[in-house]
Amino acid sequence: MAAVHIELSKEFGKCLERVFFPDFDSYLMAFDRKKMGVEGNERFALIWKPRKTIEDVPKTHIEAVGAEWKSLRLKFLNACINFEPNSHPYIGKIIDSDVQRQDAYDWEDSFLVPWDRKLGLGEARDLVRKVAYHHNIDPLPKVSKGKGEVDENGKIFSEYVDGNIHLANLTLMHTIHESAHMVIANGEYGDELYTSHGPVFVWKLISLYHHYANIPLDYMISTARDHELLGDFSYHKMSTPKSMVRSP
Numbered sequence: 001m002a003a004v005h006i007e008l009s010k011e012f013g014k015c016l017e018r019v020f021f022p023d024f025d026s027y028l029m030a031f032d033r034k035k036m037g038v039e040g041n042e043r044f045a046l047i048w049k050p051r052k053t054i055e056d057v058p059k060t061h062i063e064a065v066g067a068e069w070k071s072l073r074l075k076f077l078n079a080c081i082n083f084e085p086n087s088h089p090y091i092g093k094i095i096d097s098d099v100q101r102q103d104a105y106d107w108e109d110s111f112l113v114p115w116d117r118k119l120g121l122g123e124a125r126d127l128v129r130k131v132a133y134h135h136n137i138d139p140l141p142k143v144s145k146g147k148g149e150v151d152e153n154g155k156i157f158s159e160y161v162d163g164n165i166h167l168a169n170l171t172l173m174h175t176i177h178e179s180a181h182m183v184i185a186n187g188e189y190g191d192e193l194y195t196s197h198g199p200v201f202v203w204k205l206i207s208l209y210h211h212y213a214n215i216p217l218d219y220m221i222s223t224a225r226d227h228e229l230l231g232d233f234s235y236h237k238m239s240t241p242k243s244m245v246r247s248p
Ligand SMILES: [Zn+2]
Pocket: 177, 181, 197
C-alpha cells in the first residue's frame, strides 16, 4: 500500500482532499494546481484515479476544474454521497475492466487450497442456502453443477448469473467464491454496480472463507493485503454507502 501513496504524491503533489471508493477501487482527489506550479484561471481540479493501473483506461480523469475552491468542494462532497457510477463513462470502464480478477483467483489458488475439499451437490446447495439465509437473500438461488464457462486463459469457471449459481467444480472454494458474488450482488456493502473482484468483494470473500471454511482471518488478510487486493488500507472508516474517508 505504501507504494501506492508514494506514487500518488509524486504525480500530484499534496492534494486538498482525497476520498477512496471501495466499490470501484478508485480515488477522487482535489488539487490546488497553483501549488503544483500550473498557471491559469482554473486553479482547482477534481480528478478520478483508479488505485491500480488499468490497461486501456487513462490513468486519470479530470472531473471538473474551477477558479473557486468552494464550488468544487461542493461537487466533491456531492460525489461522496450521490455519485452514480452507472452514468459515468470513466468509472464504467474501471468497473468493466475488473482489473484484479486474475490476482484474486491466483491468491485463492495459492493460499487457500489447503482448506479446499470436494462437496456433494447437496452439500453445496446447503452451504449456499446458509449463506443466503444469513444475508437475507430471497428468493434462494438455484445451485447447479455444469460444465462451466471457459475464460480467455482456458480456465473453467463457475458463475453467479441471474440469481443462480452454476458450479463448474463441486468444491468448497468454488461454492464460497460464487456465494460471495451472490451476497455482493444482492447489495451487501457494494452497490449493484461494483468491480466484480474488487476490494469489496475480496473482503466479503474473506469473511465467508472464515465462517464456512474455517480459514484464519489474519492469514487471509495479510496474504490478500500483500497482493494488494483489499483496497487502500489507510481509508477504513465507512462514511457513506459508497465512499470511505481518511480517518483522523
Ligand atoms: Zn468470481
